[in-house]
Amino acid sequence: MKKLNLFTIATLFLSSVFAQEVPPAVQTKDFSTNHKDSHYQFTVVKDITATDVKNQNRTGTCWSYSTQSFLESEAIRLGKPKMDFSEMWIVRNSYMERAMNYVRRQGKAQFDEGGEPHDVINIIGKYGLVPESAYPGGNEKPNHAELVAVLKAYLDAVIKQPKLSDHWIDGFNGILDAYLGKKPENFQYEGKTYNASSFLQYTGINTNDYIEFSSFTHHPFYKPFIMEVSDNWDNGQVYNVPLDEFTEIANNSIDKGYSIEWASDVSEKTFSFKNGIAIIPEGDFDEMKKREQDSVFNYPVKQMAITQELRQKAFDNLSTTDDHGMHIVGTAKDQTGAPYFIVKNSWGTERNDMKGYFFCSVPYFQYKTTAILVNKNAVPSAIAKKVGLK
Numbered sequence: 001m002k003k004l005n006l007f008t009i010a011t012l013f014l015s016s017v018f019a020q021e022v023p024p025a026v027q028t029k030d031f032s033t034n035h036k037d038s039h040y041q042f043t044v045v046k047d048i049t050a051t052d053v054k055n056q057n058r059t060g061t062c063w064s065y066s067t068q069s070f071l072e073s074e075a076i077r078l079g080k081p082k083m084d085f086s087e088m089w090i091v092r093n094s095y096m097e098r099a100m101n102y103v104r105r106q107g108k109a110q111f112d113e114g115g116e117p118h119d120v121i122n123i124i125g126k127y128g129l130v131p132e133s134a135y136p137g138g139n140e141k142p143n144h145a146e147l148v149a150v151l152k153a154y155l156d157a158v159i160k161q162p163k164l165s166d167h168w169i170d171g172f173n174g175i176l177d178a179y180l181g182k183k184p185e186n187f188q189y190e191g192k193t194y195n196a197s198s199f200l201q202y203t204g205i206n207t208n209d210y211i212e213f214s215s216f217t218h219h220p221f222y223k224p225f226i227m228e229v230s231d232n233w234d235n236g237q238v239y240n241v242p243l244d245e246f247t248e249i250a251n252n253s254i255d256k257g258y259s260i261e262w263a264s265d266v267s268e269k270t271f272s273f274k275n276g277i278a279i280i281p282e283g284d285f286d287e288m289k290k291r292e293q294d295s296v297f298n299y300p301v302k303q304m305a306i307t308q309e310l311r312q313k314a315f316d317n318l319s320t321t322d323d324h325g326m327h328i329v330g331t332a333k334d335q336t337g338a339p340y341f342i343v344k345n346s347w348g349t350e351r352n353d354m355k356g357y358f359f360c361s362v363p364y365f366q367y368k369t370t371a372i373l374v375n376k377n378a379v380p381s382a383i384a385k386k387v388g389l390k
Helices: 009-019 062-077 087-104 117-127 145-159 168-180 196-203 243-255 290-295 308-316 362-368 381-386
Strands: 041-047 187-189 192-194 210-214 224-226 237-240 260-264 324-334 339-344 357-361 369-375
Touching: 041 339, 062 087, 062 117, 062 260, 062 324, 062 369, 087 117, 087 145, 087 168, 117 210, 117 369, 145 168, 192 196, 210 243, 243 260, 243 324, 243 362, 243 369, 243 381, 260 339, 260 362, 308 362, 324 357, 339 362, 357 362, 362 369
Parallel strands: 210 237
Antiparallel strands: 041 324, 187 192, 210 369, 224 237, 260 324, 260 369, 324 339, 339 357
């Protein structure tokens, strides 16, 4: 396949989109760049259609933005036109679920903005799905710091009472109404009337089709376990598989045309959204000279071979934490043949030269991923059988 530099990748995507007869309303990924120092050259291997890059702004709701983006691509894969799903519909209903959990546990539970990919699937299964136009949920550039502080203070006051009021849920909903807007019972979309349940049905999305995977040795392989991260407030379970099979699931998903919801640590110094790259160079980055550190973002370097043991150690010593949710929408190779995932972020289009996208190396994915959410039909048959999906 013809090799391209970052300046010309957009051209490849345009030709690819038209060749596949993707509806013109769907955003074409723009990997053009003015990062003058970059000498990376990427060949795009697989491109999965994605919707517009959004900006979660000053909220901890990446899990909603990225999973909704994932589901928007799923709807397109199922033959639907481009749709824009409401992130705040998910967040709003999640706050209520968290509140019930927090009160029942008398405040001994997590109540914050963060969440996991399965939260979106669970919320949709219970509350349905709505488009952005039906529930924008407040400001165009959201900031939930005040909202969460008010909600938590309210809940802390509630649980201090000797007996819960019959109206505390109404009061909690009142706060959500004030900050995010009232929930619609019915709404118009493309000239038809829907509610959240009928709109979900219209999208073709089946919540039973999605499953989470991870890869750690402190739990048995091929069994589900509760991921021990702070944002897993509802104790959701993920399936545990060896690292090679975990990587195989991701590669097979993209190869078969299924995108991936990706939960990962992004605190590594070699994660550079500004430079559009996330890598794990061989050797200690902190011991490199400044010039060497800068060069890893501009020239391909040999990367670390990630083992199951390295991955586990990073999780156990908390150097791998559950930081961020993103959407994997393709694969690529650099000029040395090293493989990468193409990632859509939710930090807007102005913070890097790739209009909100970046390239993540396979070693970075193997080392720093906490979990992935995939369509179960994208799981290789042999692995599906091992975990009891078939």
